[in-house]
Amino acid sequence: EMVLTQSPGTLSLSPGERATLSCRASQSVSSSYLGWYQQKPGQAPRLLIYGASSRATGIPDRFSGSGSGSDFTLTITKLEPEDFAVYYCQLYGSSPTWTFGQGTKVEVK
């Protein structure tokens, strides 16, 4: 069973700072199937990144994804007030299956 582990659990930062979020898979995966989502309280998740590094439609370029194998990173270069939220990584498997990490909360310091 594939497990995605995100770290840290909570990231306390100030607006304008850089956020680096990690997602580690329990085994090597295809980067084509790795995505990132943003979720704000009371809202549905929003797709930010697909294929580990491609931004979804309308996503600002301060969001970027990278990584391969079992280690992936979401970077937000300069945090805007609206970026404080919970972020989830996601892996698609054949059959189909969808697996999510437990999330990283980016909160205001």
Added chain:
Amino acid sequence: QLQLRESGPGLVKPSETLSLTCSVSGGSLTRRNYYWGWFRQPPGKWLEWIGSLSYSGSTYYNPSLQSRVTISVDTSNNQFSLKLRPVTAADTAVYYCAREVTFGGLVGLDSWGQGTLVTVSS
């Protein structure tokens, strides 16, 4: 513009059946290469995939829930439905429907409903 909307009872008794419907507008459930999924998120926890419906009507379920889940489609009304039975308190969650994209270089869940909270309680 694609829109998805979940509907159904917000309160279900233990041992009974949870029934939800996802109404889709702005896109057809039978459009080739798109799948449609159900997901849930217990309060304060992360997302869990429940199951998926293909454009051709095939269904796929999370093995951990397979014995209790049924996903069906009503193409005439462009809706798909979720049934989960029997339910326990552990099934209390916000339930989402979403469109799954798995072709053309994009693999992800690109459109979501707003979610509906289902509480299992007597």
